[in-house]
Amino acid sequence: MQSHEQLQTVARETLRKNDRGGYTLPTQGLYPFQWNWDAGITALGWMTFDPARAWREYETLFSGQWGPDHFGGANDGFLAQITFHQDSDTYFPGPDQWGTDSLAIRTSSISQPPLHATMLRWMWKQAVRTSERDKTLAPQRDMAEACLQDLLPKVIAHHRWWYRCRDPQGTGLVVNIHPWETGMDNSPAWDDPQSAVLPTQRPYVRKDLNHVDASMRPPKVFYDRMVSLMDFNSACGFDPKRIFAECPYRVNDIGIISILQRSSIDLVALCQEFGLQDSATEMQQHVDRTQVAVESLWSERWQQYVSRNARTGALLDVPTSAGLMAAYAGFQKDCADTVDSWLDETLYGIPSTRSTYIGFEPLRYWRGPIWQHINMLIAVGLADQGHVELADRIRVDSEILLRQQGFHEYYDPTNGRGLGGGEFSWTAATYLYWIEPNASR
Numbered sequence: 001m002q003s004h005e006q007l008q009t010v011a012r013e014t015l016r017k018n019d020r021g022g023y024t025l026p027t028q029g030l031y032p033f034q035w036n037w038d039a040g041i042t043a044l045g046w047m048t049f050d051p052a053r054a055w056r057e058y059e060t061l062f063s064g065q066w067g068p069d070h071f072g073g074a075n076d077g078f079l080a081q082i083t084f085h086q087d088s089d090t091y092f093p094g095p096d097q098w099g100t101d102s103l104a105i106r107t108s109s110i111s112q113p114p115l116h117a118t119m120l121r122w123m124w125k126q127a128v129r130t131s132e133r134d135k136t137l138a139p140q141r142d143m144a145e146a147c148l149q150d151l152l153p154k155v156i157a158h159h160r161w162w163y164r165c166r167d168p169q170g171t172g173l174v175v176n177i178h179p180w181e182t183g184m185d186n187s188p189a190w191d192d193p194q195s196a197v198l199p200t201q202r203p204y205v206r207k208d209l210n211h212v213d214a215s216m217r218p219p220k221v222f223y224d225r226m227v228s229l230m231d232f233n234s235a236c237g238f239d240p241k242r243i244f245a246e247c248p249y250r251v252n253d254i255g256i257i258s259i260l261q262r263s264s265i266d267l268v269a270l271c272q273e274f275g276l277q278d279s280a281t282e283m284q285q286h287v288d289r290t291q292v293a294v295e296s297l298w299s300e301r302w303q304q305y306v307s308r309n310a311r312t313g314a315l316l317d318v319p320t321s322a323g324l325m326a327a328y329a330g331f332q333k334d335c336a337d338t339v340d341s342w343l344d345e346t347l348y349g350i351p352s353t354r355s356t357y358i359g360f361e362p363l364r365y366w367r368g369p370i371w372q373h374i375n376m377l378i379a380v381g382l383a384d385q386g387h388v389e390l391a392d393r394i395r396v397d398s399e400i401l402l403r404q405q406g407f408h409e410y411y412d413p414t415n416g417r418g419l420g421g422g423e424f425s426w427t428a429a430t431y432l433y434w435i436e437p438n439a440s441r
């Protein structure tokens with residue numbers, strides 16, 4: 001069991017070790033590039049001890065954003081799941097697999113949960129607080145302001161991309177077209193929609209199993225389908241209209257919908273603060289529409305929000321942690337009682353799939369293990385809505401896990417064992433930003 005001081009030191013060291021000068025690897029070997037939502041969470045960690053480095057993470061991430069000149073311009077504002085700032089042969093599918101060779105900075109062709117306006121608002125609040133506490137640190141606020149002035153138009157463009165390309169009919173519920181886009185890759189919630197995807201026949205070599213035991217990773221048939229969807233995307237020339245219409249996989253993921261909703265709410269606030277009133281009004285309209293539409297994703301059975309197969313219209317009635325970010329998103333029902341019941345069923349926090357569900361697998365990636373950044377988002381959302389004790393219960397569970405096991409990618413909810421990649425950046429960042437006793441969030 002490590003002390004707080006030791007853990008803080010190790011957490012900072014973890015970020016420094018994974019730092020590639022402007023971006024942070026999630027972990028070495030297994031994920032050797034810059035990942036989208038990892039970057040946002042990791043920036044929060046940097047913010048607690050090196051604010052300049054935190055803002056740099058964001059500048060580097062958005063340097064890979066697609067603009068009006070990329071692939072015909074229809075994806076203006078797109079921000080990729082992976083940005084390949086340099087080559088590596090330890091990951092599949094790497095930069096040569098996505099059909100984006102013509103880009104100055106190559107990226108993958110799918111996105112990831114758009115949490116950035118929220119992360120940036122939290123970073124902004126921290127900079128303001130710090131400079132109010134200590135006037136000699138006023139330059140930190142100036143730096144934050146300058147960075148946000150540059151970043152906000154890019155974040156607005158990114159939100160527009162989601163609403164325009166992933167909800168072209170204006171239903172209020174965006175879709176995703178690839179399980180990797182959800183960040184919760186092999187969740188049992190995707191088993192049904194995935195079955196419509198023909199597995200690829202082309203040969204490829206997985207690299208993840210060189211780093212992590214197969215029992216903790218998705219099976220081959222999953223990869224065959226992921227490759228198939230990746231190739232479908234490039235075969236469509238990344239045309240969002242065609243992809244929306246023809247992709248065999250099209251899902252309203254409650255995780256992306258919740259994260260986008262919270263991010264749009266935070267974007268409205270930032271736009272108001274930075275004098276971008278028209279964009280604030282535009283984003284508020286999207287928020288209002290989603291607030292109503294999301295009620296169609298309520299599961300009576302599980303007393304939480306769930307996802308939907310947007311191709312068939314069938315509710316994907318599977319209890320995953322993605323549906324517990326309701327308080328975070330500010331939805332009508334905050335799911336606090338449901339979170340409470342989940343916590344009673346396991347010893348160490350919130351598993352990615354409810355432990356009583358038939359598809360629960362405690363070791364396998366997003367089919368059961370606990371992920372600390374999801375714990376953090378759920379807990380922060382609950383605290384924001386006044387469920388302070390419940391939020392603290394999640395924080396204490398998380399703290400126990402990190403003190404016992406260190407900073408792993410994910411954890412077995414049945415015994416707390418650390419799983420997946422080690423020395424993991426966003427896990428270390430959640431410690432620094434959310435758990436560490438002097439964390440100033």
Ligand code: DGY
Nearest residue numbers: 081092180183185208
């Ligand atoms: C992986 O390769 O497992 C990643 O989660 C994809 O983003």
